[in-house]
Amino acid sequence: MQGANYSLDRRTLLQRTGAATSIAGLAAIAGCIDDSNGDGDDEFVVTQGEFATTVDPNDHNDSPTYNVLDQVYEPLWDVTPDGELEPRVVTEWDHPDDNTMELTVRDDVTFHEGQEMTASDVAYTINRAVDEDVGIVSEQADRYPGVTGAEAEDDTTVLVEHESVASLVEFNLATVATVVSEEWMEDQDQPANEELNGTGPYQVEEYTPDQDIIYTTFDDYWGDVPDIDRVRYRAASEASTRVSELETGESDLIVNVPPTDTAGIDEADDADIRSVVSLRNIFLVMPNDDEPFDSQEFRQAMNYAVDVDSIISNVLDGFGEPSTQPIPEGIFGYNDDLEPYPHDPDEAEALIEESGYAGAEITLESPEGRYLNDTEVAEMAAQQIDQLDNVSCDFQIIDFESLTESSLDGDPSTSPDFFLIGWGNPTYDGDYGLTPWFVEGQASYNFMDDDIEEMIVESQSIDDPDEREELLQEINAELYEAAPWVFLHREESIYGIRSDVDWEPRADESIFLDEMQR
Numbered sequence: 001m002q003g004a005n006y007s008l009d010r011r012t013l014l015q016r017t018g019a020a021t022s023i024a025g026l027a028a029i030a031g032c033i034d035d036s037n038g039d040g041d042d043e044f045v046v047t048q049g050e051f052a053t054t055v056d057p058n059d060h061n062d063s064p065t066y067n068v069l070d071q072v073y074e075p076l077w078d079v080t081p082d083g084e085l086e087p088r089v090v091t092e093w094d095h096p097d098d099n100t101m102e103l104t105v106r107d108d109v110t111f112h113e114g115q116e117m118t119a120s121d122v123a124y125t126i127n128r129a130v131d132e133d134v135g136i137v138s139e140q141a142d143r144y145p146g147v148t149g150a151e152a153e154d155d156t157t158v159l160v161e162h163e164s165v166a167s168l169v170e171f172n173l174a175t176v177a178t179v180v181s182e183e184w185m186e187d188q189d190q191p192a193n194e195e196l197n198g199t200g201p202y203q204v205e206e207y208t209p210d211q212d213i214i215y216t217t218f219d220d221y222w223g224d225v226p227d228i229d230r231v232r233y234r235a236a237s238e239a240s241t242r243v244s245e246l247e248t249g250e251s252d253l254i255v256n257v258p259p260t261d262t263a264g265i266d267e268a269d270d271a272d273i274r275s276v277v278s279l280r281n282i283f284l285v286m287p288n289d290d291e292p293f294d295s296q297e298f299r300q301a302m303n304y305a306v307d308v309d310s311i312i313s314n315v316l317d318g319f320g321e322p323s324t325q326p327i328p329e330g331i332f333g334y335n336d337d338l339e340p341y342p343h344d345p346d347e348a349e350a351l352i353e354e355s356g357y358a359g360a361e362i363t364l365e366s367p368e369g370r371y372l373n374d375t376e377v378a379e380m381a382a383q384q385i386d387q388l389d390n391v392s393c394d395f396q397i398i399d400f401e402s403l404t405e406s407s408l409d410g411d412p413s414t415s416p417d418f419f420l421i422g423w424g425n426p427t428y429d430g431d432y433g434l435t436p437w438f439v440e441g442q443a444s445y446n447f448m449d450d451d452i453e454e455m456i457v458e459s460q461s462i463d464d465p466d467e468r469e470e471l472l473q474e475i476n477a478e479l480y481e482a483a484p485w486v487f488l489h490r491e492e493s494i495y496g497i498r499s500d501v502d503w504e505p506r507a508d509e510s511i512f513l514d515e516m517q518r
Helices: 023-032 063-069 119-130 166-176 237-250 259-267 298-303 310-312 343-353 374-386 400-407 430-440 449-458 465-482
Strands: 042-047 077-079 084-087 090-097 100-105 147-155 156-161 204-210 212-216 230-235 271-285 320-322 360-366 391-397 417-424 484-499
Touching: 042 063, 042 237, 063 230, 084 090, 084 166, 084 374, 100 119, 100 166, 119 147, 119 156, 237 259, 237 484, 259 271, 259 343, 259 484, 271 343, 271 374, 298 343, 298 374, 298 465, 298 484, 310 374, 310 484, 320 465, 360 374, 374 391, 374 484, 391 484, 400 417, 417 430, 430 449, 430 465, 449 465
Parallel strands: 042 230, 360 391, 360 417
Antiparallel strands: 077 084, 090 100, 100 156, 147 156, 204 212, 212 230, 271 417, 271 484, 320 484
């Protein structure tokens, strides 16, 4: 398939926020937001709940890091907000046979350090993630399903070898393969976590690890130079801090605005709330390698114990939709026949008795500031479970980086026993919500079920879209019964932003500064 405008034809398309802003505070927001950054030539400040966990573009798998690094490093091709594929540094792609993908690479792309980008850099980028002998033990390896390697035929042609269906490879490469310079990367300590050298529209002016990063536009960029000249990315885990920074003019774009603060920001003279239902599900993971979560009855009991509707209404102010399966609605393979687990404490207690784990003591762990009201969501879920007569549930906060390091290392035994996390689906294909979690050897592997794993692997090699969709829907039905997670909700992304910025949030949660006009 050629690169231009290839569209999907197989789908329809937190932390405790701190004290809620007072009525007086909301009034202050409404009338007094400082416009100190109102000039488009001034520094534009983006404040997330989490900063980048690394600056190595091939060694992470979390959205906050993608949003920081995607300004510097470019993908092979883009996935548009409508789920279409569009050329970027690769202009065309085709499939000469069932196991080979041929890429045509631009010949006018320059890295920020001056190297000319060639097909060798593209091939190296892919191999660095999928082949430990070439690169690193990459957290992104599971986002290359079936890709075994890549080779440069000449300066502008790359051959990618794969064992999965073509469409699956296309959409996964689009979301993960951000190009690095082979020459430059080989001179860095591995993983490369001190400097950045991409081909994107922004280059690094200053980087302070774990604190902030400042970008300026790259004058030799092959494409259109962004409208916003200078950008600072930083993080504040407390939602109240992010809101305050928007109020005082210290930030121009903030993420995960607490629902209780949306009205005040929307009434402000120079700030808006912009939101979108995301492609991310929020859930409570129950690795089945240890007691009591090795029992299907106990895991199902947790789903009956948690009142998802109450959480959405009382913690999220209605910003969210109940979920029923690992992938969100609108993703290829979603099963419309599944209904959310009802809140039924009596059924939960009965299932706990059946499981043999009556009297179990468990602890639910949650990150702080990564997702919308994440610790409030987790704390309410823990309280609801703790209200059962035959189980007790504590709650504690865990640092997000520590959580990802322990839970995304492919080893269920190192994960917390019970934890809240979210998972987006930027590929628009159900495989990305399944393979990383339920196929052994993948980074997020936390649930062992040989039958489900076999079905997932089988789905990766089915060419017929209808047959493949049917199998993915069957897998989701099996997982609904297996209950590897407490299925919570589909997250709504809520941003606070300066009114004079022309930008609409994306369902995949990506923030591309070159899409903004001011």
